[in-house]
Amino acid sequence: MDVNKKTQRNRFTRMCIGEAIVELMKRETLDKITVSQIAKKAGISRMTYYHYYDSKVNAIEDYLREIIIQYLTENKKRPKEERFMEYSHILFSIEFFDQYATFFIIMERQGLYSVLVNAVNHFMVELYSDHKDMIYRAYYYAGALLNTFINWEKTGKLVSAQDVAKMISESAPQMP
Missing domain, CATH: 1.10.10.60 (Homeodomain-like)
Known part of the structure; x- marks a missing residue:
């Protein structure tokens, strides 16, 4: 579809x-x-x-695709010079996906983490299709962000979104 x-x-x-x-x-x-x-x-x-x-999995995948489309729409309103792995973009991502925290936690708890990873990987392939040299960095970043986000949510947000974004941005390789 x-x-x-x-x-x-x-x-x-x-x-x-x-x-x-x-x-x-x-x-x-x-x-x-x-x-x-x-x-x-x-x-x-x-x-x-x-x-x-x-x-039902197809319905869940579509729901996640719609969330990602909404994320991309909101992201287009942000500064163009911003890079994916910069603090401000990471913070934006965490804060955006926080509104869907229940969904992400439920998916992980029900053993459907692979659905999330597959959607994120598909998004990265589309985003970096012209930059084959960047795709593995994109996988690294997306997987790290997804895993960190879910565990931050599951543990009750023991630190602020700003602190999480700072930790990720300081450890992430640079990408366009």
């Missing part, structure tokens, strides 16, 4: 489905959640669910 061709209305429906799954995953594992439960929680019919998705 081409994300760029989706309308606002079906984006809203798909986000409702994703949010319904996240809510249900607070109480049950993904494999035990039924499409009927998702449809009821999202306020849609089962037919609508199947119009968009053929699996």
Whole structure:
């Protein structure tokens, strides 16, 4: 399904489905959640669910893709000269994804960390497709940021987002 061709209305429906799954995953594992439960929680019919998705993992992947698209949209409003691994960009990333902390923690706790990593890797490949020499640095950075972010959230944010961003920026290799 081409994300760029989706309308606002079906984006809203798909986000409702994703949010319904996240809510249900607070109480049950993904494999035990039924499409009927998702449809009821999202306020849609089962037919609508199947119009968009053929699996629950596919729905979760789409929800994550929409989060990343929103991140990219917000990121475009930021200074162009800023580099990914600079403090200000890392802080922006942490603060942006903090609003989806519950989703990330639930995914990790339910053994779906690979879905997160695959989405981040896909994003990095798209972003650095013209810079083959940078892709492994991008994987390094994205994986480190994701892992640090999730563990920061899971442990109750024992230090500030600013402190985490500073630690990451001081240890990250420089990239465009």
